Amino acid sequence: xxxxxxxxxxxxxxxxxxxxxxxxxxxxxxxxxxxxxxxxxxxxxxxxxxxxxxxxxxxxxxxxxxxxxxxxxxxxxxxxxxxxxxxxxxxxxxxxxxxxxxxxxxxxxxxxxxxxxxxxxxxxxxxxxxxxxxxxxxxxxxxxxxxxxxxxxxxxxxxxxxxxxxxxxxxxxxxxxxxxxxxxxxxxxxxxxxxxxxxxxxxxxxxxxxxxxxxxxxxxxxxxxxxxxxxxxxxxxxxxxxxxxxxxxxxxxxxxxxxxxxxxxxxxxxxxxxxxxxxxxxxxxxxxxxxxxxxxxxxxxxxxxxxxxxxxxxxxxxxxxxxxxxxxxxxxxxxxxxxxxxxxxxxxx
Numbered sequence: 001x002x003x004x005x006x007x008x009x010x011x012x013x014x015x016x017x018x019x020x021x022x023x024x025x026x027x028x029x030x031x032x033x034x035x036x037x038x039x040x041x042x043x044x045x046x047x048x049x050x051x052x053x054x055x056x057x058x059x060x061x062x063x064x065x066x067x068x069x070x071x072x073x074x075x076x077x078x079x080x081x082x083x084x085x086x087x088x089x090x091x092x093x094x095x096x097x098x099x100x101x102x103x104x105x106x107x108x109x110x111x112x113x114x115x116x117x118x119x120x121x122x123x124x125x126x127x128x129x130x131x132x133x134x135x136x137x138x139x140x141x142x143x144x145x146x147x148x149x150x151x152x153x154x155x156x157x158x159x160x161x162x163x164x165x166x167x168x169x170x171x172x173x174x175x176x177x178x179x180x181x182x183x184x185x186x187x188x189x190x191x192x193x194x195x196x197x198x199x200x201x202x203x204x205x206x207x208x209x210x211x212x213x214x215x216x217x218x219x220x221x222x223x224x225x226x227x228x229x230x231x232x233x234x235x236x237x238x239x240x241x242x243x244x245x246x247x248x249x250x251x252x253x254x255x256x257x258x259x260x261x262x263x264x265x266x267x268x269x270x271x272x273x274x275x276x277x278x279x280x281x282x283x284x285x286x287x288x289x290x291x292x293x294x295x296x297x298x299x300x301x302x303x304x305x306x307x308x309x310x311x312x313x314x315x316x317x318x319x320x321x322x323x324x325x326x327x328x329x330x331x332x333x334x335x336x337x338x339x340x341x342x343x344x345x346x347x348x349x
Contacts, residue, residue, distance in 0.1 A: 028316075029345065078095075078218070080343070083211070085186070091184070113279065114310075131276040144163055145265065146170075148170065149188065150186065161265030161304045166348035170235040170237065174231045180217075188206070190205045193275075198273075206238050228291060251336065252340075263302070290340075
């Protein structure tokens, strides 16, 4: 199957080409399988709403091929600043940290998880649907994946996927938190290991604050292709869900490619609140500096799912991207490059 014209990203990726220096070594954050103890009752009395609908998985189209971003160095630095939304409704902005800027200037040239077989029922998007339903989230890593819900300004409830990457920290997509037409969603709640809208075995957690890149807001030019590189987000929870449940590692690898991607999330074409896993190959030919593409079957609601690599010899799982977009030929993840790795490391709590 032919992949889409990579020119859709070319102008965006060129924005990062400030300095050409030697490639740096791969890095991986620490993960944790948690204590494995049963979670206490849902903190704060938070609940998942059964009337939630999947956030639309955004699409890349031909309009994105023909427009240039025309970013200068000053704007790039501004785009890498963070916009923060707190539970009390206040919004603030912080400039890109020194570590992020150092990583930016230093990174310009830059197998299926066996636990899927333990998840439950297999079912036969692209060709046959090869997603597997996870019916038991008591074990690691399934208890680190969950459904995140947000409330729109009109009271609508929207669902996405997210992953614990720290005791209180979630990784997801920016478009799960912010809509360019209506602004921020609010009242985010996270249900780790959710198996159905009636079965949240590990409780439901409320958020404290949400972080997205300034570039995801200010660089929007009326089409999604203008903000693809910034479609990544962090949510900080009020309670340390990961202490018991564990959290996933995330990493940066300048030589990433030709690996098996694993994705666990909450696709909206399946029964509400059910968890599904899928694996597929990612070719080095379809890797960009801040994105990569694959034929894993996803659907609205899968947005924000982590895309991770499993190493069978070490039993190590490392997140290298966030599932964000679709088009008729392939699905797309924002790649954790060196700059984004430093951004995440500075936010994880």
